[in-house]
Amino acid sequence: MVCPTFILSFIRNSRIDSKEKDTVVLSCHVDSNPYPSEFQWFYDDVLLSSQSKYTINDVTRDDAGNYTCTVTTVFYDDTSATDQGIVHLGVQYLSTVNITILPSRINEGDDVDIHCKASGGKPGPHKIELIFKDESLATNDSQELHHKITDISPGSSGSYQCRAFTNFYDGSEEYSVTQKELVVYxxxxxxxxxxxxxxxxxxxxxxxxxxxxxxxxxxxxxxxxxxxxxxxxxxxxxxxxxxxxxxxxxxxxxxxxxxxxxxxxxxxxxxxxxxxxxxxxxxxxxxxxxxxxxxxxxxxxxxxxxxxxxxxxxxxxxxxxxxxxxxxxxxxxxxxxxx
Structure with missing residues (x-):
């Protein structure tokens, strides 16, 4: 009698990293004789699938956690053996960016404060930047920045963008963005x-x-x-x-x-x-x-x-x-x- 031995595909260890909106495939590869008669994938004790593979489309941060694959092998004498393996799914995602412009009512000649702040995200952003008319006004190697416009003129009316940049596990860099209109009366x-x-x-x-x-x-x-x-x-x-x-x-x-x-x-x-x-x-x-x-x-x-x-x-x-x-x-x- 041989108990099944698990090899979790996708990667060889017990952790998988992904980004939101990726497609993740979890597979059970079992070394047993005879071949297992039953596969079951569980997440938080909830049965997800009865196949050897389980696919998550458009993965979200809520999908992160431990996934358990349980297999059962039935032998010639009608006895059976069960084993399981666990893989942890880590999901990385962008932060949320907020922009504040004060005062709320802006007249020509006023001094204006613009505040960009990023929150959340996994991992957190490594840089934040303020953009106006496709040009960078300010950057900061943290999760927030302050920028001041003195004696504002009508030419400063327009859309201001805050961008928070994140480096992901696969070496890629992406940014989240929000924008706000500034109107000079x-x-x-x-x-x-x-x-x-x-x-x-x-x-x-x-x-x-x-x-x-x-x-x-x-x-x-x-x-x-x-x-x-x-x-x-x-x-x-x-x-x-x-x-x-x-x-x-x-x-x-x-x-x-x-x-x-x-x-x-x-x-x-x-x-x-x-x-x-x-x-x-x-x-x-x-x-x-x-x-x-x-x-x-x-x-x-x-x-x-x-x-x-x-x-x-x-x-x-x-x-x-x-x-x-x-x-x-x-x-x-x-x-x-x-x-």
Whole structure:
């Protein structure tokens, strides 16, 4: 009578290492005569299979532990012998990464703290990295890092990624990743165009563009020099507002020329903090204002766009240099309810 002797395939010792999502095959190879009549695979005393092989597809960390293969051999005299072998399955997996950005509401000029932290994982990560626009901002040979952005600008808006890198048993390196959007709120700004010259006859239609960007997306209204809003219901004006593209919006004022006058664009924004009154928020740099100067010429009206600096006043009042009494301007405001 010979009791079966176990050789656990896959590897020769009693431990198998794997990574999550791998496929693991456990096999019993038995040296006995006659060949065993029964195979049984157990995990925590739960019967898994009655075959010599047991396959685990898409292995998870919950599959780690001890697996027992029990075999029974029946001899010529109807006696039997039973033996078993144990293999430990180790499952390696990536850590979980969290990213925190403070403050939760970020205005242009604020100082911002970004914190990346990895937890869990087997083995733990050996490096953590902060990525912005496919470039590395910071790395640390540990499970967390801190990064500070001082005097933040709108160009720092976007998606920030934290990546935690892990070296596995087979020499491979993989990383887990999480990302978070950072939004910088800022006052509306005009996008100045190139200087342009137009010639037009009285009665012709001239288009003047006002393009602005801001966060939230600005809205554009046209006003005359006396702060009277221009509507597209008048005989001489038509306003076409385009759908925003990202945080950029364009408004076109079509004017049927009646006489010589001035036209311009002005950007400002009203930012209302929660629980507070309206506050006029304007950019630090002097913004450009575009004027269309229509002058009489022998062949009609001549219009030239000129750029003039305009200082902003906290109340939102306008202070023009060399500004004529008659004219129109575009008032650009951040849309309410977007903060």
């Amino acid at each position: 800022y006052a509306a700004r005009l996008i100045p165009g190139d200087d342009r010259e137009f010639k037009a006859e009285i009665g012709e239609v001239v288009d003047i563009n006002c393009t602005a960007h801001g966060m939230p997306v600005p809205s554009i209204k046209w006003f005359d020099a006396n702060d009277r809003e221009i509507s597209d219901e008048g005989d001489n004006f038509e306003i076409r507002n385009h759908q925003p593209i990202g945080n950029v919006i364009t408004s076109i004022l079509s004017i049927t020329l009646a006489d010589s006058t001035y036209y311009g664009s002005l950007a400002k924004t009203e930012i209302t903090e929660s629980g507070e009154g309206g506050v006029t928020a304007l950019s630090d740099n002097a913004e450009k204002t575009q004027y269309a100067d229509l002058e009489s010429t022998m062949d009609g009206l001549y219009m030239k766009l000129q750029k003039q600096s305009e200082e902003r006043i906290g109340s939102g009042a306008k202070d023009y240099s060399d500004n004529p009494e008659n004219g129109v301007y575009a008032n650009v405001e951040n849309m309410p309810g977007k903060f």
